[in-house]
Amino acid sequence: MRRFAIGAAVSGALALTAVSVPAAQALTPDISFSNVVVNGGKSITVGTSATVEVPVTYTITRTADVQFDDVSAVVELYRGSSYGTAENFLFPGDVPTCTAVDDTTQNCTGTIAIDPEIDLYDAKDATTWKSAGVYYRFDDDGYDYIGRTTSATATLKRAAKVTTNASPEPVKKGATLTVTGSLTRANWATGSYSGYTSQSVALQFKAKSSDSYTTVKTVTSGTSGALKTTVTASTDGYWRYSFAGTSTTAAKNSTGDYVDVQ
Known part of the structure; x- marks a missing residue:
């Protein structure tokens, strides 16, 4: 998957100017972003290497004199108390697709691309992010733009890994079975998985003839x-x-380890 380079460049400019548009580039269109939904309202799980393409849907409403095409308006995420002082941004992925409802309204579908090796810095990024709609226009003199925050949010979580090893295998009925494993989670600062200590983890069992697991102990x-x-x-x-x-780390089940009891 590729990042939407134009959107990233414009969003980066917005970040540097703290959303204030220079007077020479002032843009004051009557345009609004509504019905913004990020990842279907579900939390976003990100590991240490693979880019995650997060679906985003939104509605754009504008006056008839505002120029518009599918690359004119995008939604991005930011972390911080306000857009102008944001500590981090997550930018659009591929070019969004917009469908006209009428002359002044479009329903759009796009993505936000999250590359953990580039976009995520440390544990602070595992939190609730806010959203902003960005409208921009290019001409021979460059571009002008405007950014507006929306009410939509998205929770970003660190991916977890869980392992299980039961031994001895096979084991005699009534004998002691030792079950070991580990719980780790994505560390975006190091690009690796680190041990997650002091966490409650359920040991579960599924009989050979059963379709579901039952918790045995914690x-x-x-x-x-x-x-x-x-x-x-x-x-x-x-x-x-x-x-x-x-609240910061996604749920995860290990692969089941089969034990033959004799």
């Missing part, structure tokens, strides 16, 4: 996110650790 992650507990082996089935997530 384990607290230790140093470097280490998980370890013991259970009594009773029947064939799958063991896994399940992390419910937090």
Whole structure:
């Protein structure tokens, strides 16, 4: 997926000028952004390397004298108390597609591209981001633009990884089964996954004949996110650790580890 370069350039200019448009480039169109929805209202999970393309839908309403095409208006995200003093921005991905409702209203679909290696700096980015609509126009003299905040928000979370290993395999019925694993989460400052300590993680079991997992006990992650507990082996089935997530880190289930009980 590619980033919408024009939108990023204009948004960067907006950030540098704290949303104040220079007098020589003043643009005062009657245009508004409404019905902004980011990622279908769901939180956004980002790891350490893959770019995440986040869907965005919005409505543009303007007066008839405002020039418009599909690259004229986009939605971006920002982190901070206000747009003008934002600490970070997330810019549009591919060119949005807009469909006319009437002469002055368009419904648009676009994306916001999040490349964790470029766009995310540290743990502060795992929070609720605000949104802004940006309208801009190019001509022979350059461009002019205007940015307007909207009421829409989006929660950005760090991706988690969970592993499970049950041993010994096979195991005798009634014997002790040791289940180890780890809980880690994306560290955007280092570009790697770091241990997530002091977190409640459920140990779950699914019998060979069952379609669903049941929680057996809760384990607290230790140093470097280490998980370890013991259970009594009773029947064939799958063991896994399940992390419910937090306000900053997404939920994650490990792959089930099958144990043959003899």
